[in-house]
Amino acid sequence: MQPPRRTRRSTRSYSVAAAEPSSNRGWLAARRKPSKKRARRTATTIADGEEDDGTPLTDEILVGIFAGLPDLADIVRAAATCRRWRSLVSGESAFISRDSRRTRGIFLCGLALGFFYTDRKGAVPRFTPTASASRRLGLRQPSLNELVDGLDDGLFDSSRLKQMAAMTGAGVVVGNTVYWHARTKVFGLHLDTLVAEHVDMPENGHRRHNPAVNTMLGVSPDGRLRTIQVIEHVPAGLSTTAGEQSVALGINTRSATGGMWDAQEVIPVVQSLPAEAKCVKLRWVGENSGGRLL
Amino acid sequence: MAAPESGDGNNGAARMVTLISSDNTRFEVEAAAASLSQTLQLTILDGGGGGGDGIPLPNVDSATLSKVLEYCIKHAPAAANGGAPNATAVDRAELERFDNEFVNIDQSVLYSLIMAAHNLEIEGLQSLVAKKVADMIKGKSPMEIRRTLGFPDPTPEEQAEMNAHMLEYGWAYE
Numbered sequence: 001m002q003p004p005r006r007t008r009r010s011t012r013s014y015s016v017a018a019a020e021p022s023s024n025r026g027w028l029a030a031r032r033k034p035s036k037k038r039a040r041r042t043a044t045t046i047a048d049g050e051e052d053d054g055t056p057l058t059d060e061i062l063v064g065i066f067a068g069l070p071d072l073a074d075i076v077r078a079a080a081t082c083r084r085w086r087s088l089v090s091g092e093s094a095f096i097s098r099d100s101r102r103t104r105g106i107f108l109c110g111l112a113l114g115f116f117y118t119d120r121k122g123a124v125p126r127f128t129p130t131a132s133a134s135r136r137l138g139l140r141q142p143s144l145n146e147l148v149d150g151l152d153d154g155l156f157d158s159s160r161l162k163q164m165a166a167m168t169g170a171g172v173v174v175g176n177t178v179y180w181h182a183r184t185k186v187f188g189l190h191l192d193t194l195v196a197e198h199v200d201m202p203e204n205g206h207r208r209h210n211p212a213v214n215t216m217l218g219v220s221p222d223g224r225l226r227t228i229q230v231i232e233h234v235p236a237g238l239s240t241t242a243g244e245q246s247v248a249l250g251i252n253t254r255s256a257t258g259g260m261w262d263a264q265e266v267i268p269v270v271q272s273l274p275a276e277a278k279c280v281k282l283r284w285v286g287e288n289s290g291g292r293l294l
Numbered sequence: 295m296a297a298p299e300s301g302d303g304n305n306g307a308a309r310m311v312t313l314i315s316s317d318n319t320r321f322e323v324e325a326a327a328a329s330l331s332q333t334l335q336l337t338i339l340d341g342g343g344g345g346g347d348g349i350p351l352p353n354v355d356s357a358t359l360s361k362v363l364e365y366c367i368k369h370a371p372a373a374a375n376g377g378a379p380n381a382t383a384v385d386r387a388e389l390e391r392f393d394n395e396f397v398n399i400d401q402s403v404l405y406s407l408i409m410a411a412h413n414l415e416i417e418g419l420q421s422l423v424a425k426k427v428a429d430m431i432k433g434k435s436p437m438e439i440r441r442t443l444g445f446p447d448p449t450p451e452e453q454a455e456m457n458a459h460m461l462e463y464g465w466a467y468e
Binding site: 053054055056057058060061064065066068069070071072073074076077078079080081082083086 | 405406408409412420421424425427428431432433434435436439440443444445446448452455456459460463465466467
């Protein structure tokens with residue numbers, strides 16, 4: 001006899017987690033509808049010709065197991081095993097990856113959209129979406145899988161892929177363009193046309209040791225791309241106290257015509273840092289209200 | 295009628311309840327042990343399962359139920375101590391050893407155990423068996439996972455999908 005379908009506490013807890021608008025999980029998450037199918041489906045209802053994994057485990061149990069996998073790569077490999085597991089992993093990814101311990105992997109946001117690449121140095125990058133992003137976004141662009149078949153020039157060797165994939169961290173959406181920051185460049189991607197662009201980061205003179213940690217992308221109140229960077233030394237005229245470091249935030253807003261950056265705005269931070277601090281992490285406090293140091 | 299709380303079983307004679315498996319085998323067990331199941335706990339708190347009545351469990355067969363109760367009896371004392379603040383390191387090590395041994399079982403038994411743990415809502419057992427399956431998946435390729443968990447052989451179509459997935463997420467296979 002099959003177990004009766006029941007509402008359990010654990011069902012609710014992961015449905016809630018999956019339905020939560022997750023601001024730090026990337027903008028794409030909001031496009032996905034929470035799966036209603038999962039709650040209904042039990043081991044008995046999938047025997048009707050659809051592929052089954054041959055186990056009696058319900059979706060709820062499987063999702064719980066995936067959530068307990070220690071490594072993101074394990075989840076990805078599990079998703080490859082069969083359609084049912086794949087749809088579970090993609091449908092419940094918000095719950096499965098809610099645990100922060102896995103975010104230290106190659107991908108910061110769990111979902112890779114695709115890759116920027118250039119065929120020669122200095123050229124405007126092109127963008128290739130992954131197959132799953134193509135499906136989700138309804139793109140007509142050839143996906144990575146199809147391109148790989150036709151390419152044999154070492155473009156997609158693993159060493160380069162990793163570096164590109166690392167850029168898929170938190171992106172910022174301005175209008176219908178999404179921007180990622182990668183060291184000295186900002187990569188942009190127009191979502192409707194999939195045309196890529198790149199802009200040099202504004203010069204800040206004294207950047208700290210790790211520009212990726214000390215820089216954020218944002219949106220100005222009037223809807224323009226903006227960068228916020230930590231400046232190590234406060235420009236002349238602003239005093240520093242001995243034994244402490246003073247920092248300031250340099251804010252650059254991209255000019256309305258889309259070309260270069262407007263003149264930098266410098267905001268000194270009132271609170272000083274201990275002298276030994278090497279690294280400052282910027283976090284958003286509120287949309288449109290500018291960056292704050294936490 | 296309100297029954298005494300199950301955790302009080304340490305004082306005086308322990309209260310017993312009877313559980314009846316799907317194949318009509320009767321199991322008599324301390325209420326404190328059965329109460330590790332959140333489903334059963336409610337019934338027991340309402341005074342059910344005592345005397346000749348018994349609590350029928352139509353979803354759990356006797357082999358699985360005896361295995362489940364083996365776990366509950368072992369874990370009941372620690373659970374009654376409320377997370378066992380006075381448990382010694384030896385006690386904890388013994389429970390851990392028991393748990394490791396406990397899930398060292400055939401796959402079919404493991405699956406029945408998983409279903410029973412979820413039906414009966416035994417939290418500790420749920421995470422124990424889920425972890426066991428996760429360990430079986432960990433570090434394996436999709437094909438190895440399928441073999442380990444006893445999936446049917448992939449159709450050519452599924453095989454092609456698997457290969458495509460591996461191409462797309464090459465970094466996960468290094």
